[in-house]
Amino acid sequence: MNTNPDETRLALWLDDELTGTDLTEMDAWASTRPEQIAAREELRAFRRMMATSLPTSEEPPYPEFFLSRVKQGIRDLQAAGAATKPVAMVSFWKSWVMPIAACAGMVLAFGIGKRSNESTGPFTVLPSVSPVVYTPEEGVNAEWFASSGAGANVIVLEGVAAIPDSTDFSETVYVPTARESDRTATRETEARDSAQQ
Amino acid sequence: MNKPCSDPSNPLPIPQDAAAEESDEDLRLVSLAQQGDMSAYDELVIRHRGKIYAMIRNMIKNEADAWDLSQDVFIKAWQALPRFEARSRFSTWLYRISHNVVYDWVRKRKVDSAGELNDEIFDREKIDSSARTAPAFVEPPDDALSNSELRVKIEAALAKLSEDHREAVILKDVQGLSYKEIADVMECSIGTVMSRLFYARQKLQTLLKDEYESR
Structure with a gap:
C-alpha cells in the first residue's frame, strides 16, 4: 500500500503549514525518512535567512506625510467622483442616445430627401417614414415614434438604466432643425417663396 | 489544514x-x-x-x-x-x-x-516648513539592516527572479502568508504557487549559495 503523501501535502509539511492530525500523520511518516527531515530543516534555514534579512514590516518614510497623502488622495477621489458622475452620464448619453438620434435623423432625412426628389410640385407634404432604429448593445430595445400633430419625435429606449434627474439634456442631445437635417429644405423654402411671389 | x-x-x-x-x-x-x-x-x-x-x-x-x-x-x-x-x-x-x-x-x-x-520627495529641505502636512522626522527603524551586506545580496538575487517568482517568495518567506493566501493574492492555484516557490527558492539558493551555507 502506498503511504506516501501527495505533493501538496508534502509541500505544506515542508513549509510548516500543517496542523493537528495532518501534522501528526506527516511527522510519523517522515520519522523514518531522514532526507525529508533534512529537507525541511534546509527550507527552515532558508526561510529564517530571508525573514531576518528582509523586513516583514517597514514604516514608510515620513509616516505622517504618508497618511496625509492617502487622505488627500481619498478627498481628491471623492471630489472627482462627484464631478465625474454627471460627466459619466453625459458620456453615456453621447455614446448611446446621440448615435441613435443621429441614426433616426439620417433615416428620416433620407426618407424625406428621397420623397422630395420624387415629388414634382413645389409643395411637398412630408410623408410618414418608418426608420430603422438599432442599438449597438444587446438587451436594449429602441423604438421611434413621430407625431406630426404634436410636431414631436420620441425615441423610447428599453433596457437602459434610469436617467438621473441631474442630467442636463441640453448638453447631451443635439436636435437638428429641418433645415439642418434636410438639404431639400432650402429648395422647398425657395419654391415656397417663389410661389408666394 | x-x-x-x-x-x-x-x-x-x-x-x-x-x-x-x-x-x-x-x-x-x-x-x-x-x-x-x-x-x-x-x-x-x-x-x-x-x-x-x-x-x-x-x-x-x-x-x-x-x-x-x-x-x-x-x-x-x-x-x-x-x-x-x-x-x-x-x-x-x-x-x-x-x-x-x-x-x-x-x-x-x-x-x-x-x-x-527619485529621492527628491525624501529631501526634507524641499518641504515647506509651514506646510500643514509637514512630516515629523522619523528615523528609519532598520537603517542598520538596510545597509547590511546580506540584505543587499538578497535584494540583488531577488531582482534576478521573474516578478511572479519574486512575489511568491516574498509573500511566503518574508511576509509569512500561507499557500492559500498567496494563491488568493496572486489569483492562481495552490499548485502554481508551489511551482513558483520551488523554482524561486532553487534559484535564490544557487545565487546565495555562499551566504546560505555559512549560516
Whole structure:
C-alpha cells in the first residue's frame, strides 16, 4: 500500500503549514525518512535567512506625510467622483442616445430627401417614414415614434438604466432643425417663396 | 489544514491568538470605515502601511516608487472597501490590491526610462516648513539592516527572479502568508504557487549559495 503523501501535502509539511492530525500523520511518516527531515530543516534555514534579512514590516518614510497623502488622495477621489458622475452620464448619453438620434435623423432625412426628389410640385407634404432604429448593445430595445400633430419625435429606449434627474439634456442631445437635417429644405423654402411671389 | 502553525522551530511563527485578535480588530475598523468613519480607515492605514510598504519595496527595490505605490494601494482599498466581504483577512486583501498596483506599475514602467531613483520627495529641505502636512522626522527603524551586506545580496538575487517568482517568495518567506493566501493574492492555484516557490527558492539558493551555507 502506498503511504506516501501527495505533493501538496508534502509541500505544506515542508513549509510548516500543517496542523493537528495532518501534522501528526506527516511527522510519523517522515520519522523514518531522514532526507525529508533534512529537507525541511534546509527550507527552515532558508526561510529564517530571508525573514531576518528582509523586513516583514517597514514604516514608510515620513509616516505622517504618508497618511496625509492617502487622505488627500481619498478627498481628491471623492471630489472627482462627484464631478465625474454627471460627466459619466453625459458620456453615456453621447455614446448611446446621440448615435441613435443621429441614426433616426439620417433615416428620416433620407426618407424625406428621397420623397422630395420624387415629388414634382413645389409643395411637398412630408410623408410618414418608418426608420430603422438599432442599438449597438444587446438587451436594449429602441423604438421611434413621430407625431406630426404634436410636431414631436420620441425615441423610447428599453433596457437602459434610469436617467438621473441631474442630467442636463441640453448638453447631451443635439436636435437638428429641418433645415439642418434636410438639404431639400432650402429648395422647398425657395419654391415656397417663389410661389408666394 | 494549511493554516500556519506556531512551531518554535518555524522561522516565521505566527501566534494564532494574536493574529486572530488583530484580524478581529481589523474587521471592526473595516466595518466602521464602511459606514464612513474616516478615522477608522486612518487606523487601518496606520496598522498596515508597514507591511504593504515593505512588501512593495521588496518587490520593486525603489523607495520613492514604493512610497507612492503604497499610497495608491490604500486609496484603491478605500475605493473598494464597500465590496470587501471579509472572506479573507484584511491584510491578505490589501496584498492582493498591492499585487495589482505593482503589476500595473511594472507594465507602465516598461515604456519609461530605466527607473532612476527619485529621492527628491525624501529631501526634507524641499518641504515647506509651514506646510500643514509637514512630516515629523522619523528615523528609519532598520537603517542598520538596510545597509547590511546580506540584505543587499538578497535584494540583488531577488531582482534576478521573474516578478511572479519574486512575489511568491516574498509573500511566503518574508511576509509569512500561507499557500492559500498567496494563491488568493496572486489569483492562481495552490499548485502554481508551489511551482513558483520551488523554482524561486532553487534559484535564490544557487545565487546565495555562499551566504546560505555559512549560516
